[in-house]
Amino acid sequence: xxEFILFAVVGALAVIAAVAMLLTSNAVxxxxxxxxxxxxxxxxxxxxxxxxxxxxxxxxxxxxIMVLFLFVIMLLGxxxxxxxxxxxxxxxxxxxxPLALVLAMALLFGVGLAVTTASQDQSTFQTPPSGNVQLxxxxxxxxxxxxxxxxxxxxxxxxxxxxEGSDYFEVVPGDYxxxxxxxxxxxxxxxxxxxADSTGTLVVYAQDAGLRVGYAAESLDTVDEPxxxxxxxxxxxxxxAAVSVVDYGSEFVEDDTEAIIEGLALGAASAPFAxxxxxxxxxxxxxxxxxxxxxPLNGFEVERNVxxxxxxxxxxxxxxxxxxxxxxxxxxxxxxxxxxxxxxxxIGYALFTDYLLPFxxxxxxxxxxxxxxxxxxxxxxxxxxxxIGVRRRVSRPLVNVIAAQVGHDVTxxxxxxxxxxxxxxxxx
Amino acid sequence: MxxxxxxxxxxxxxxxxxxxGVLLRRNAILVFMSVELMLNATNLALAAFARHWGxxxxxxxxxxxxxxxxxxxxxxxxxIVAIFRSKRSINIDELHQMEG
Numbered sequence: 064x065x066e067f068i069l070f071a072v073v074g075a076l077a078v079i080a081a082v083a084m085l086l087t088s089n090a091v092x093x094x095x096x097x098x099x100x101x102x103x104x105x106x107x108x109x110x111x112x113x114x115x116x117x118x119x120x121x122x123x124x125x126x127x128i129m130v131l132f133l134f135v136i137m138l139l140g141x142x143x144x145x146x147x148x149x150x151x152x153x154x155x156x157x158x159x160x161p162l163a164l165v166l167a168m169a170l171l172f173g174v175g176l177a178v179t180t181a182s183q184d185q186s187t188f189q190t191p192p193s194g195n196v197q198l199x200x201x202x203x204x205x206x207x208x209x210x211x212x213x214x215x216x217x218x219x220x221x222x223x224x225x226x227e228g229s230d231y232f233e234v235v236p237g238d239y240x241x242x243x244x245x246x247x248x249x250x251x252x253x254x255x256x257x258x259a260d261s262t263g264t265l266v267v268y269a270q271d272a273g274l275r276v277g278y279a280a281e282s283l284d285t286v287d288e289p290x291x292x293x294x295x296x297x298x299x300x301x302x303x304a305a306v307s308v309v310d311y312g313s314e315f316v317e318d319d320t321e322a323i324i325e326g327l328a329l330g331a332a333s334a335p336f337a338x339x340x341x342x343x344x345x346x347x348x349x350x351x352x353x354x355x356x357x358x359p360l361n362g363f364e365v366e367r368n369v370x371x372x373x374x375x376x377x378x379x380x381x382x383x384x385x386x387x388x389x390x391x392x393x394x395x396x397x398x399x400x401x402x403x404x405x406x407x408x409x410i411g412y413a414l415f416t417d418y419l420l421p422f423x424x425x426x427x428x429x430x431x432x433x434x435x436x437x438x439x440x441x442x443x444x445x446x447x448x449x450x451i452g453v454r455r456r457v458s459r460p461l462v463n464v465i466a467a468q469v470g471h472d473v474t475x476x477x478x479x480x481x482x483x484x485x486x487x488x489x490x491x
Numbered sequence: 492m493x494x495x496x497x498x499x500x501x502x503x504x505x506x507x508x509x510x511x512g513v514l515l516r517r518n519a520i521l522v523f524m525s526v527e528l529m530l531n532a533t534n535l536a537l538a539a540f541a542r543h544w545g546x547x548x549x550x551x552x553x554x555x556x557x558x559x560x561x562x563x564x565x566x567x568x569x570x571i572v573a574i575f576r577s578k579r580s581i582n583i584d585e586l587h588q589m590e591g
Contacts, residue, residue: 070493074501081508163514432562439569
């Protein structure tokens with residue numbers, strides 16, 4: 064409700080300022096009213112989740128462009144431009160006024176009618192669509208080969224090999240029914256409830272020669288903590304009942320063992336948590352006995368503003384025997400956090416990826432405009448520059464002119480002063 | 492959250508006011524300022540639709556429009572200055588002749 068009051072007040076101010084701009088006869092006042100309208104629109108940009116545009120609006124429009132307008136108005140001395148016009152051409156275009164008003168009313172009525180009819184249809188206009196869910200699939204299931212994710216008959220993700228993860232794909236929020244089909248083994252069907260605008264990973268793992276699936280809720284939002292990344296840990300290791308993530312610290316110092324996450328059950332995921340960037344020294348340990356290290360998380364580095372998913376699972380180690388040895392393993396999946404909507408990062412990213420060509424063309428256009436402005440104004444400026452130079456030479460202090468002609472300083476206290484009226488004659 | 496159609500109606504009103512300014516004002520600089528008002532109204536509608544659909548593209552278009560408007564204002568005001576130097580007037584009623 065507060066937002067609507069703000070919108071109504073600021074919107075009304077914008078309209079009032081625009082009307083005042085139309086009605087005032089003083090061009091400087093009109094420019095200032097237009098500045099007010101633009102500041103109101105900058106505020107509305109803030110309400111519309113576009114902080115970058117709001118700042119651009121204030122600096123470029125209300126700042127640079129309007130200063131240029133005011134400068135030209137002052138330069139041409141056209142503050143009262145319309146009051147001193149000759150009456151003959153005004154009479155010729157008098158019929159224009161009612162026609163313009165009728166056209167404006169028709170436009171207002173026509174589009175306003177279209178907007179109000181469209182807004183009565185709830186599905187198309189009034190409710191913004193709820194945010195889709197970013198979902199991905201990770202295969203941590205040993206011995207079933209690659210897996211595919213199906214929704215109904217549609218294959219969403221195909222052939223994810225063991226230890227690999229798919230890219231994020233979008234699904235609609237709500238109860239999501241899926242089936243996971245391995246290359247060899249029984250398919251698995253399940254349902255997961257996905258909240259709107261959320262991000263998550265379906266981790267497929269094997270337990271007792273059967274497929275299981277767990278859901279790890281993640282987040283791709285910008286990490287708020289400074290110099291930090293975000294980590295989610297998923298337990299797909301059937302070797303023990305529950306695992307902990309432990310930082311054993313220095314091996315020379317007693318009692319500096321620090322538990323990062325305690326008691327993560329099989330098939331469960333930790334909540335996303337922020338970690339300072341840099342290399343970590345974490346290990347997976349048995350939850351019942353913190354000293355029983357399962358596997359160290361070698362070389363796991365937290366990067367700034369990156370979301371990481373760490374999965375502890377099993378792998379087959381070929382030790383020379385036919386079957387190999389099953390041992391614990393870790394998998395890491397990193398994806399950069401999404402820049403927040405409407406912020407400078409997001410706009411910069413789009414500018415340098417999808418909109419690179421328009422951006423370059425815009426730079427060319429600005430260059431052409433700059434050259435054009437210089438060409439347009441250059442020739443007219445030349446005589447004025449000369450005039451200024453002439454005036455400066457004349458208006459040099461008389462004493463200096465005489466000093467230049469005589470060859471030495473004439474403002475000597477001992478020297479006789481020239482009377483003021485004679486100095487005028489000498490100067491001219 | 493304020494509905495998108497409220498923003499569209501506001502932007503429509505501002506656009507029509509800008510159109511009236513272009514049609515009714517006789518001072519070339521004021522006509523130009525009315526064009527800026529129309530561009531601003533369009534920007535508002537684009538930003539509203541960008542939020543409606545959750546797409547960044549709308550913001551990019553607003554960004555491009557603001558940049559092009561800056562270039563356009565620079566060239567347009569230079570033209571007005573040049574016209575004023577030769578005709579000693581920027582009343583558009585007196586500038587209807589193409590020659591000279």
